[in-house]
Amino acid sequence: MNIIACVKQVFDLQQVRIKKETREPIMENIPLTIGDIDKNALEEGVRLIEQHGGKVTVVSAGSEDLEETIKEGLAMGADEAVLVIDSSLDSAESAVSAVVLAKTVKKIGEFDLILLGEGSSDNYSGQVGPRMAEILDLPLVSFVKSLKVDGHRIQAVRSLDDCMEVVEVDMPAIVMVMSEINEARIPAVTQILKAGRKPKQVLSLDEIEVDPAEMETKVETLSNLAPEQDRKQVIFKEDADTAAADLFNALQSEGFIGR
Amino acid sequence: MEFKFTKEQELIQKTAREFAQKRIEPIMFQIDEHNELPDYIPKEIGELGLAGIPHPEEYGGSGADYVSYVLALEQIGRYSSGAATTITGNNLSINAIKMFGTEEQKANWLPELCQGKKCSTFVFTEPATGSDMKMLTCKAKLDGDEWVLNGTKRFATNAERPGPMTVFAVDDQSGYPTAFLFEKHCPGYTISEPWDKIGYRGAHTYDVYLKDVRIPKEDVLGEIGKGFMILQQNIGFGKISISSLALGRAQGALEESIKYAKERVQKGRPIAKFPTLQSRLADMAAKVEACRWLLYRLGYMASNAKTNEDRIQLAQQSALTKMFVTPTSLDVIRDAVQIHGSYGLMKGYQVELFYRDAVVAEIIEGVLDVQKILVGSSLVG
Numbered sequence: 001m002n003i004i005a006c007v008k009q010v011f012d013l014q015q016v017r018i019k020k021e022t023r024e025p026i027m028e029n030i031p032l033t034i035g036d037i038d039k040n041a042l043e044e045g046v047r048l049i050e051q052h053g054g055k056v057t058v059v060s061a062g063s064e065d066l067e068e069t070i071k072e073g074l075a076m077g078a079d080e081a082v083l084v085i086d087s088s089l090d091s092a093e094s095a096v097s098a099v100v101l102a103k104t105v106k107k108i109g110e111f112d113l114i115l116l117g118e119g120s121s122d123n124y125s126g127q128v129g130p131r132m133a134e135i136l137d138l139p140l141v142s143f144v145k146s147l148k149v150d151g152h153r154i155q156a157v158r159s160l161d162d163c164m165e166v167v168e169v170d171m172p173a174i175v176m177v178m179s180e181i182n183e184a185r186i187p188a189v190t191q192i193l194k195a196g197r198k199p200k201q202v203l204s205l206d207e208i209e210v211d212p213a214e215m216e217t218k219v220e221t222l223s224n225l226a227p228e229q230d231r232k233q234v235i236f237k238e239d240a241d242t243a244a245a246d247l248f249n250a251l252q253s254e255g256f257i258g259r
Numbered sequence: 260m261e262f263k264f265t266k267e268q269e270l271i272q273k274t275a276r277e278f279a280q281k282r283i284e285p286i287m288f289q290i291d292e293h294n295e296l297p298d299y300i301p302k303e304i305g306e307l308g309l310a311g312i313p314h315p316e317e318y319g320g321s322g323a324d325y326v327s328y329v330l331a332l333e334q335i336g337r338y339s340s341g342a343a344t345t346i347t348g349n350n351l352s353i354n355a356i357k358m359f360g361t362e363e364q365k366a367n368w369l370p371e372l373c374q375g376k377k378c379s380t381f382v383f384t385e386p387a388t389g390s391d392m393k394m395l396t397c398k399a400k401l402d403g404d405e406w407v408l409n410g411t412k413r414f415a416t417n418a419e420r421p422g423p424m425t426v427f428a429v430d431d432q433s434g435y436p437t438a439f440l441f442e443k444h445c446p447g448y449t450i451s452e453p454w455d456k457i458g459y460r461g462a463h464t465y466d467v468y469l470k471d472v473r474i475p476k477e478d479v480l481g482e483i484g485k486g487f488m489i490l491q492q493n494i495g496f497g498k499i500s501i502s503s504l505a506l507g508r509a510q511g512a513l514e515e516s517i518k519y520a521k522e523r524v525q526k527g528r529p530i531a532k533f534p535t536l537q538s539r540l541a542d543m544a545a546k547v548e549a550c551r552w553l554l555y556r557l558g559y560m561a562s563n564a565k566t567n568e569d570r571i572q573l574a575q576q577s578a579l580t581k582m583f584v585t586p587t588s589l590d591v592i593r594d595a596v597q598i599h600g601s602y603g604l605m606k607g608y609q610v611e612l613f614y615r616d617a618v619v620a621e622i623i624e625g626v627l628d629v630q631k632i633l634v635g636s637s638l639v640g
Contacts, residue, residue, distance in 0.1 A: 068266040186277045189308030189321035192270045
């Protein structure tokens with residue numbers, strides 16, 4: 001079974017601080033990593049291979065730092081990496097990423113299953129999977145919280161707003177996983193050190209035959225600010241019983257309790 | 260000169276941090292209160308390759324370097340020094356066996372130690388003997404093809420767990436200390452109840468009684484009568500461990516202080532807004548950074564210590580680092596307790612636990628005054 005796990009290089013969000021005056025994120029010296037839900041997708045691929053045999057290829061597109069960042073995915077159990085590296089991919093929007101990843105997958109050729117996270121850790125648009133499905137003309141299963149493989153067929157449980165849906169589909173297919181599908185493994189030290197020695201293919205945009213017109217950005221980012229957290233600063237100064245009742249009423253009127 | 264880690268070093272640091280946050284932080288107070296480390300912690304440490312970070316793959320180690328070792332211990336020490344002793348205790352014996360063991364001893368002991376499947380004990384202290392090797396009373400007598408060991412060893416870490424023991428005793432052939440390497444829990448080997456320590460809880464410390472313990476003649480580590488040299492060259496590595504944990508603890512105290520100061524409101528505003536408190540935090544941060552870079556440099560030196568001369572130089576620099584890092588870490592934690600006020604004295608607050616561990620760190624692997632003597636004497640020649 002050949003599995004492709006698509007992952008995105010993002011800033012380590014745990015280490016991003018916010019400039020208080022402007023609400024802008026401070027991105028200097030923030031290490032790059034693989035997105036959290038992408039790790040769940042990769043983990044699912046590695047687990048399926050451990051059960052059914054085969055190989056996991058981790059695929060990603062980004063700036064030249066990606067060659068280092070991808071070592072984390074290889075340490076987590078991917079057998080090989082195929083990367084598209086170009087400085088223009090550093091802040092590529094979903095439509096561009098989908099084209100580049102789809103063309104990379106075509107270049108790889110044979111595969112049974114493509115796994116992605118439900119959304120990237122930074123933009124979380126959730127568009128790359130559906131766009132790839134359209135370009136590659138493949139069935140797409142999204143919001144997947146558990147996955148089984150039986151021969152050439154997969155069975156997936158989709159977590160929807162008010163129900164669970166069980167679907168089956170023949171491979172090849174694209175599956176977008178949710179974070180609760182698994183707990184991504186912590187890579188062992190020995191695997192980290194072996195990661196750099198695993199096969200890695202680096203491609204250019206020309207090699208995957210991307211048309212410059214397909215690289216045109218259609219979305220303009222107007223601002224990227226942390227949400228405002230205005231505190232109401234209500235103080236209940238009455239005796240404890242009255243204050244408790246007032247607090248309850250205030251929380252209820254804001255819709256936090258008693259809904 | 261470039262202050263930059265390799266991607267592998269960053270990832271090893273991340274592995275240690277994730278493991279510590281997910282598996283150790285939730286039970287850090289439980290380990291301390293019950294003075295007990297759950298068996299799954301050493302097992303998972305072994306599975307993640309954290310028990311043998313700087314040792315070669317051919318001996319079952321992970322094949323990384325001492326900078327990675329420092330980075331990993333810093334992360335684990337951030338939450339529990341007791342849990343980290345699974346790594347640091349083994350590291351002492353692994354180094355000694357790696358440097359001075361025969362190929363047979365290396366093959367026999369190193370893989371299981373590097374993979375955390377066994378816990379070693381490395382002990383020279385006796386009831387009346389601290390850092391002075393010349394005062395050893397533990398004796399080894401050659402009887403045909405066997406050594407017969409008699410004596411009492413004090414403050415032996417992990418003496419209850421299965422694995423090898425490196426023990427120092429004066430042999431009757433040379434009249435000098437010799438290192439012996441054998442499996443614990445052999446006939447004649449008994450241990451006391453664990454000492455009830457102030458800190459480093461979860462890592463048990465015992466007295467070990469050796470009464471007519473008979474071991475094969477070949478179970479000598481290194482040369483007969485050369486125990487002092489083994490100790491001298493190996494002890495530097497032990498001080499790296501203790502200092503790395505002290506760094507993690509100081510970083511933890513700083514983080515906890517910042518968090519507390521932002522939450523604690525006095526006179527209508529968080530105490531983090533008070534200039535005096537910010538000044539105290541600034542002092543703490545500067546001290547943590549000073550410790551950090553002294554240690555990372557020491558990790559680099561340890562990775563490149565190939566010759567006996569290198570290792571003697573490393574031992575001096577390890578003493579200097581421990582002499583600075585462990586009391587500085589205690590200073591930072593004392594500041595953290597001050598910031599927490601009375602809460603800092605209470606169980607269930609990390610800084611209270613750190614304070615007790617920091618007191619231990621100043622003492623073990625050689626008290627401060629001894630470190631100063633080592634450093635001072637090396638300066639004047």
